Amino acid sequence: MISTSKIHADDEKIHDFTIAVDRERVEDLKNRVKLGKQRLQKQLEDTDFEFGFSANYLKNLTEAWLKYDWKQHETEIEGLLIHFVRTNYPSKNNEKKIPILLIHGYPSSFWDFYKVIPILANPGRFGFDFGSKGSIVFDVVVPSIPGFGFSEKPQKKGFGFIECARSYAKLMSRLGHKKFFVFGSGELGVETATALTLLAPEAVQGLQVVNPWISPFQDAQIFVKSLISSFVPSLYLGENEKPVRIADYLDKFSYFWTMKSRPDSLSVAVNDSPLGLAAWLLDRFALGVKENFAKHPQGWLQNSFTVDELLTEVHLYWFTETFPHAARFFKNSYGHPLFEVTIRAPVNTSTAIITLPASSISSPRHLLDHCFRNIVRYTVGNKEGDFAPLRDHRLVAEEIFAFVEEIVG
């Protein structure tokens, strides 16, 4: 089993945190991967990702997987866990230390931020020079959604993004942060960050989100605008912006409906098979990286991430048995009685938005204005798609510094 001591919201206890997956479990995983590989079906001729995750690519991944060294990554991950819960570096006299909460979503984990965290905590050390001011460093807090990674698993029904936002507000208050910034990325990471801003408006100094999403079905006006802009983009859309593709909501997002409606049935299979888990998770990654990922033999994944990054995410889900809880988090969030009210509520907090064109979920600015009433910074990135903290950590770090400097001056 994984042995961890609980993360307490104070420095002393955090040093006890160790991740130690038994050798037997590592061996068991490798054996399952070998067996799973034998049962992989042949890919249909002349297809890539059109039918779902490519069997050819999965076969290649299993080869990398059998060589993947968990023990080496375990040390890095543990280092990161300790690193981000602790106040990282003593600040110098002229530096302002600003608390920031980084919120991940599905299908990822705190690991999303592994390249961003060190830059925020100590920009100088990583050769980052954020302009003449250069006086800000961050006290970075990156919790795992309860049920995800090494955090405790909810046993009662109903733990969704609103409950998660509430627990994060408590965490920050317990850490002694009366005012802080919130950064949310990924599906449900954005919603959680936004909900936290609504629950604790006086505590959140600024909200920053990547690829926020407004459902085209939210109300009649938004639906009509979405529809019109898909026929006459120039009417509503800025440069580099893509119209909402309503058909996507009904086709590409089939994973969403399954997880939202019958999470436990799906989880039995996904949590029992490492190849099943890899296919389900990484297919969602592929869905988010590029518009026509399905016509690429590797679903454009290796153009966006290293194989080690992909496999580390899968290992984290496997060893901590995150998937069943992630799927329930979906149902509890999207099926939440307050879901509609919460996502429609106007957000008055100063907001910065990063949009990456061709993200599977982001909405164009004209729709975002319906919800975010105080957008002070709006950046359209060069890279396509989702997973900005992993794919474009430099942009993310620079945007965070720029936004926070704007607010705290």
Ligand SMILES: *[C@@H]1O[C@H](CO)[C@@H](O)[C@H](O)[C@H]1NC(C)=O
């Ligand atoms: C799988 O690996 C083989 C051998 O290295 C390579 O020729 C092939 O293009 C790879 N296929 C995919 C989908 O990555």
Ligand SMILES: *[C@@H]1O[C@H](CO)[C@@H](O)[C@H](O)[C@H]1NC(C)=O
């Ligand atoms: C945001 O502003 C609107 C309009 O002024 C107000 O009705 C709403 O309560 C405000 N929301 C919050 C969370 O303060």
